[in-house]
Amino acid sequence: MATARILSTGDELVRGRSLDTNTSEIARALSGEGVSCEGAEVVADDLPALVDAIRRACATADFVVLSGGLGPTEDDCTRAAAAAAAGVAIERVPELAAALEERFARRGIPMPPSNLLQADRPAGAETLPNRHGTAPGFAMAIGRGRFLALPGPPNEMRGVLAEEALPRIRAFLAAAGGPRRVVRTRSLETWGEREAAVGEKIADLMRRGRMPRVGTTAARGTIRILVHAEGDPADVDALLASDEAEIRRRLGPAVFGADGETIEDVAARALLASGRTLAVAESCTGGMIGALLTGTPGISASFLGGVIAYANEAKVRDLGVDAALLARVGAVSEEVARAMASGVRARTGADIGIGITGVAGPGGGSEEKPVGSVHLALDDRGAVTHRRLALPGDRALVREIAAKSALDLLRRSLGR
């Protein structure tokens, strides 16, 4: 299988003033062509460092795709670095110089002489025309690799990648013959099991060296299982489908979606599909469940609204929670969560009511009810389900995971 390494250059990237989004886009595009990305590097606008990075990358990868450093200023050293890495001279290309001059003439502004730097090219390189800006890219052989230089501004990079670089990579792979190999990835999104517990259930699938390659990542409560397979397109699809089926079998309802679906979208779609109506009674989440659900267009067909019962008086007045009960068991309790869920249902006439109350922190915790204690209840036409959560993390994370746990309970209760 063909391999690639990705380079990006620019002091602003190295210093953290700009976020490098090109690397991620290029890696995804190459995967789609069956080229496996092995690593990426961000290099300062520094000639020796760039020469070294290009040489190292071209010594091990079939394709090296670099973005940045093609502009008209002194610190744009990609042309010089590629020439040095290949051991060739820099030459000025008359057609490129003429095109630059014409471009400026057409806009009626004088061309700064430094712009002519953009007409330079390592000897023997092929130009990759740029219809989205003034700096063209180029492609050439360096070491064992094909080196492709693209402009740095994301919109220009994207254009030259799609129009010029990928077609050349495709042609190169076709000319190299042999069966075409692709890398494809399927991700399964799970909620409700810890990463380590998920990992144990699929430990044999995650074994090093196995194909497909299976890994997990965790982000704010969602545990994602990534399945990568490489090979012949038909085989790859079969391998992914087989692993997906096995993972779904082992993890059951913890799997809520695939390929980046969110728990809020899945819950909202499940609610719409059920035809039932919902109202929420939120304390510690302060409106977040409603805010997440209403991100889905058309949700007004099922979501009636609800009450943000942040103060205890609101729980009594708006949700009919018994004041004596509140005083006896406290606002963060199973009883109050149940009363909130049933209260908002009664108040709004919704089929389903959700109640949530908890200690988001950083203050307000006690030995009995530490920060992260959350009670969650769902009343579906009189049948009440309750969950007690003990959530890790800071206030923002406790609140987000609490709200999404409510949405997880909702989609599970609707059989999704």
Place this chain on the structure above:
Amino acid sequence: MATARILSTGDELVRGRSLDTNTSEIARALSGEGVSCEGAEVVADDLPALVDAIRRACATADFVVLSGGLGPTEDDCTRAAAAAAAGVAIERVPELAAALEERFARRGIPMPPSNLLQADRPAGAETLPNRHGTAPGFAMAIGRGRFLALPGPPNEMRGVLAEEALPRIRAFLAAAGGPRRVVRTRSLETWGEREAAVGEKIADLMRRGRMPRVGTTAARGTIRILVHAEGDPADVDALLASDEAEIRRRLGPAVFGADGETIEDVAARALLASGRTLAVAESCTGGMIGALLTGTPGISASFLGGVIAYANEAKVRDLGVDAALLARVGAVSEEVARAMASGVRARTGADIGIGITGVAGPGGGSEEKPVGSVHLALDDRGAVTHRRLALPGDRALVREIAAKSALDLLRRSLGR
């Protein structure tokens, strides 16, 4: 000047499935300490590749900061790679194992045995405690560099970087002595003026070649003005303070905060400082104003809660909006926004009521009330302010800017 290299590890980053934001954050934080970042690399979950990258980075930089690969699964190989790069063994740290076990015991759930991987550490390394998750980081000498490993999830990385890694880097720099040259950035956050209008008011400060360097960026309604200066710490601080004063003078109340403060935090703090109480009545934002405000700890002293009045029936039943008025002028109207603000105030007894109603899209727009039409009202003890917004963007952006515009109105009405 001290130098750094940054590494991040994870197949999902190399393949472009997740965007690496840690590198950029770490680079900025190091700049603030006077450490110059020379380059960054993204490495797959592959032990030999990671060992090689760590060795190369530690051969040239004073500090090497890596994020990722510290989780509890087989593909988390940062601990093993650092040990191999340094030529030391891996050891299990009894205190870390005990802390992990206690953490799970406290939450009343059994610990998956694989979690114990997170109690491993290269021999001779120092633990960097992680109060935001289960995987601690570590620090050790490798080659000529100080190597610091941080967890991969951005919120955990951020916490361990600020609380554990930066103090150690500072102490190390102080011990090394010598004059310090720093790069510092001050950002001023504005709301309510377009980026081009902000740019025109400070065009002379943004001139190329001027020091400090001043630029603007726009993200989801907040226009940020960045002021960068480099040099001797005392000079840099004076330059930044002088530009900040000038920018605040020119932009007036559009500046709501500095250095990444959010409109929701500023509004929540202004509310708390005012001693007044607030309730919200949200239609198109579905609870987002409440969710944003309640992100601030202690807000329960001022925020009573409110009503998510997504359905028209809720506006009538829970907020006392006149049904005939609703039928006549429609839900998205100045009159209904005003009635919602006053209704939720009357219902809850709050000093201030906020009402918001709009067309978030993508459906539901008309010629008279296109997608992005939002009416916002604030009733402060009987004095009602109204704003009509015509917002660009998709559903998510319209909702977010609508909610934050309500918070902007709140902080301005409180004189902040």
